[in-house]
Amino acid sequence: ITLGHTWLPSATLVNSFRIAANRTNVAKVVDTYKSWTALGANITPVAGDVIAVTATPSFTIGGVSSSPGASHNGPLMSVFDDVSWIKGSHQIMFGGSAYRQMLNYVSGPNALGTPVFDGSQTGAGGGASVLADFMLGKLASFSQGTLYGFYSRQYYMSMFIQDSWKLNSRITLNYGVRWEPSTPVFQKTQYQDEHFDRALFDQGIGSSYYKNAPPGIVASGDPQYKCGDYFYCAQWAKFFPRVGVAIDPTGTGKMTIRAAYGMFGDRPNMLALSQEQFSPPFGNTINVTGSTLSNPWTTFSGLPGFSPAGQNPLPLLAAANSFGNQSATIPFPTNGNYVTTPMENWKAQYVHQWNVSVQRQIGTWLLAGNYVGTSTMHLISGENINAPIIVPNTAGTAMGTCPAGVTAGCNAVSNQNQRRPLYLADRVKGAYYANVGYVDPGGTASFEGLNFSAQKRVSNGLNLSANYTWSHCISDQWNNNPTSAGVSVPGNRRQWRSNCVGIDLRQNFTLSAVYNTPKLSNRAANLIAGGWQVAPILSLRSAQEFTVYAGTDRALSAVANQPAQYLGGDPYSPSKTVDHWLNPAAFGLAPFGSYGNLGYNNMKGPGVFQLNLALSRNFKVREKVTMQIRAEAFNLPNHLNPSSPGTVTGGVSTGQNFNAPNFGQITSDISGNAGGTAGDYRVVQLAAKFMF
Numbered sequence: 001i002t003l004g005h006t007w008l009p010s011a012t013l014v015n016s017f018r019i020a021a022n023r024t025n026v027a028k029v030v031d032t033y034k035s036w037t038a039l040g041a042n043i044t045p046v047a048g049d050v051i052a053v054t055a056t057p058s059f060t061i062g063g064v065s066s067s068p069g070a071s072h073n074g075p076l077m078s079v080f081d082d083v084s085w086i087k088g089s090h091q092i093m094f095g096g097s098a099y100r101q102m103l104n105y106v107s108g109p110n111a112l113g114t115p116v117f118d119g120s121q122t123g124a125g126g127g128a129s130v131l132a133d134f135m136l137g138k139l140a141s142f143s144q145g146t147l148y149g150f151y152s153r154q155y156y157m158s159m160f161i162q163d164s165w166k167l168n169s170r171i172t173l174n175y176g177v178r179w180e181p182s183t184p185v186f187q188k189t190q191y192q193d194e195h196f197d198r199a200l201f202d203q204g205i206g207s208s209y210y211k212n213a214p215p216g217i218v219a220s221g222d223p224q225y226k227c228g229d230y231f232y233c234a235q236w237a238k239f240f241p242r243v244g245v246a247i248d249p250t251g252t253g254k255m256t257i258r259a260a261y262g263m264f265g266d267r268p269n270m271l272a273l274s275q276e277q278f279s280p281p282f283g284n285t286i287n288v289t290g291s292t293l294s295n296p297w298t299t300f301s302g303l304p305g306f307s308p309a310g311q312n313p314l315p316l317l318a319a320a321n322s323f324g325n326q327s328a329t330i331p332f333p334t335n336g337n338y339v340t341t342p343m344e345n346w347k348a349q350y351v352h353q354w355n356v357s358v359q360r361q362i363g364t365w366l367l368a369g370n371y372v373g374t375s376t377m378h379l380i381s382g383e384n385i386n387a388p389i390i391v392p393n394t395a396g397t398a399m400g401t402c403p404a405g406v407t408a409g410c411n412a413v414s415n416q417n418q419r420r421p422l423y424l425a426d427r428v429k430g431a432y433y434a435n436v437g438y439v440d441p442g443g444t445a446s447f448e449g450l451n452f453s454a455q456k457r458v459s460n461g462l463n464l465s466a467n468y469t470w471s472h473c474i475s476d477q478w479n480n481n482p483t484s485a486g487v488s489v490p491g492n493r494r495q496w497r498s499n500c501v502g503i504d505l506r507q508n509f510t511l512s513a514v515y516n517t518p519k520l521s522n523r524a525a526n527l528i529a530g531g532w533q534v535a536p537i538l539s540l541r542s543a544q545e546f547t548v549y550a551g552t553d554r555a556l557s558a559v560a561n562q563p564a565q566y567l568g569g570d571p572y573s574p575s576k577t578v579d580h581w582l583n584p585a586a587f588g589l590a591p592f593g594s595y596g597n598l599g600y601n602n603m604k605g606p607g608v609f610q611l612n613l614a615l616s617r618n619f620k621v622r623e624k625v626t627m628q629i630r631a632e633a634f635n636l637p638n639h640l641n642p643s644s645p646g647t648v649t650g651g652v653s654t655g656q657n658f659n660a661p662n663f664g665q666i667t668s669d670i671s672g673n674a675g676g677t678a679g680d681y682r683v684v685q686l687a688a689k690f691m692f
Helices: 130-137 196-203 274-279 316-319 411-419 422-424 523-529
Strands: 002-010 013-028 053-055 059-061 067-088 092-108 114-118 141-145 148-168 171-179 194-196 217-219 239-247 255-265 286-287 336-341 351-363 364-385 433-459 462-475 507-516 532-541 606-621 625-633 683-691
Touching: 053 130, 148 274, 194 336, 196 422, 274 336, 411 422, 422 433
Parallel strands: 053 114, 336 433
Antiparallel strands: 002 013, 013 067, 053 059, 067 092, 092 148, 114 141, 141 286, 148 171, 171 239, 194 217, 239 255, 255 351, 351 364, 364 433, 433 462, 462 507, 507 532, 532 606, 606 625, 625 683
């Protein structure tokens, strides 16, 4: 609902006031079937009568999309007031706004209880051995946690003042400033945000509320938590200036020059730090290996002081986990994953933006050139500050291997938890930590774009529009929804700085035209060729970019998406076909203990070509009655637009692993029209329309 009032106290003064409120309620309705308990397994139905099974590559049942959940928003209240005042050659505007948003959220993927079968129990994995493991109920692993949710709140407020000053008939100047503080998300109740502090870990200090929290973890409401109930501390002194100028250099109205600069603030959205709620004690998840489906907890080591070994801990754990009000004695499992922020050292994201444009009318043509640039400061990135490190090799085995049963003095995937910095600092306290994702607001990004356009008004039956854009985007890795895993190399954020994923489109050309054939004096010729309208649209886009990943943990750091090693030579196949786009000989794996030397998003796939055509004509039947015949062809030449090698989601390549069996092959296409969907085969449609 929105209510508004406009007040005109004088002919030069206008005040506009608005107040609004809205509410949404989105409940996720799942298809209920049977619970694991009803099927005879010792698995608590925390998520209800739904199940999930992962038996890759043979099959999967259920998963995140089939888990329960709900999102309730509102009432979301907002109030706005703007004043416009004309004073001589000035038009001055000032005003402000305040907005309150809230999100009550519950989700249940962790609560499903998911058994994983990989074939390792009865065979070497894959195919028949996966099915054999499933039929015998022999698990590779099993994980289950509690439902998790939160009651998040956030306030947004701003004030602004600006002036549009017409210096003379040829020059107009705009300038102003906006106050927009960075006010972070907070929780409705205390002790619902947590923070990891290495200094507190070293001192052995933990939360005073959560009695079982490991040293280093404090919650909002604890004296060591410095930012009240917020994810990070609010920043109030945030001012963003803007200035722009428009010039008519000739005074004829046939040419304009515009230039502008502005600073714009940004902040994380309501769900941006929701992964924190996956962490203990809010989203406790228990992982076990090597047990059976009938009773996955036979190999469970227990939760000290809370749940004994070998018994199902979920009934007690679920009872202690209430949304927005966890029990003070809720347990914290070992190898927990956490997400933390810099708290009082948080830096709010903002963007410098500038542009210059020139437009010129020449006869029936309008020509334009535009340049735009942006520089993003304090882009949110992130890293795992407790990622496994390389330790001195005293076990005498090759890098990447450990002797059977040995976890110290060697470096392998099997002993990654014993090589984490917190575990190496203190084995007892460090055993409670696996990944600790640090939300790093220190990233940067830049974008530059140059656009030329030409438009021809209708003359001699032709209307023409052409656009060419060159652009380039470079960025540190963006941490959209920060997890405990992070997105950057620990301690080296800029190592994977590269072309922006999905939006670094270097060249884009579009040509569209509408041509009406003239009426011919010869009746027969006019009947055949006169009065037709032809409308082609041609689109050309340059190469799509993608990443070649190693597909395995070569750095032995548990950091995901490590790039492959470039060995030299031409990375592309000489033929560049969909079956052989890349040259496998140019790639390899980095030595154990190191990251590959390739960057992100720096390989190029095919470009895109699309030609659409519409043809139509109106036929006079009699006075006031006309029939239009129309034909449209999409992708007229039936041209294949291959995507990039690897998996493509929403038109954006997620890259390809070097160890993939189809490495270097392109297995999907994309739309030349939409770009984010599957490819377009030629479609021709015919239509007739009577107008009377």
